[in-house]
Amino acid sequence: MGAGNSPCASCKLLRRRCAKDCIFSPYFPSDDPHKFAIVHKELPVHQRGDAVSSLVYEANARMRDPVYGCVGAISYLQNQVSQLQLQLALAQAEIFCIQKQSQDQPATEGAVLFLPLIM
Structure with missing residues (x-):
C-alpha cells in the first residue's frame, strides 16, 4: 500500500487491489x-x-x-572495436x-612476392 493506505500508482491505474506488500509500491508511490x-x-x-x-x-x-558494472563491459567492448578498426585500416x-606494387612492376614468371608482416 502506498502512503496513507491509498493504493500505489500501479495498482490504482490498473484498478487492482493494492496489497500491503505490493512490489510496485516503493517504486510507484500513490x-x-x-x-x-x-x-x-x-x-x-x-x-x-x-x-x-x-x-x-x-x-x-x-x-x-561493482564499480563500473555494465558500463565497464561496454567500455571494454568499445575499446576492442577501436583496436580492430585500426587493425583493419x-x-x-x-x-x-x-x-600498387603489382601494378607498377611487371610480373615475372614464377616470382613470389614476400612482404614484411605489419602488426
Whole structure:
C-alpha cells in the first residue's frame, strides 16, 4: 500500500487491489501516478521480457564489477572495436600497397612476392 493506505500508482491505474506488500509500491508511490503511467505506456507487454533480461544483465555485470558494472563491459567492448578498426585500416593500407606494387612492376614468371608482416 502506498502512503496513507491509498493504493500505489500501479495498482490504482490498473484498478487492482493494492496489497500491503505490493512490489510496485516503493517504486510507484500513490502521490506520483505519472511515473507509472509513463512506464506502462512506453514499455509495451512484448518488451517487458527484454526489460527484465536487461535488469538481470546489469545486476550480473554489477556483481562482476561493482564499480563500473555494465558500463565497464561496454567500455571494454568499445575499446576492442577501436583496436580492430585500426587493425583493419592497417590491413587495407597493406593491401593497397601490394596492389600498387603489382601494378607498377611487371610480373615475372614464377616470382613470389614476400612482404614484411605489419602488426
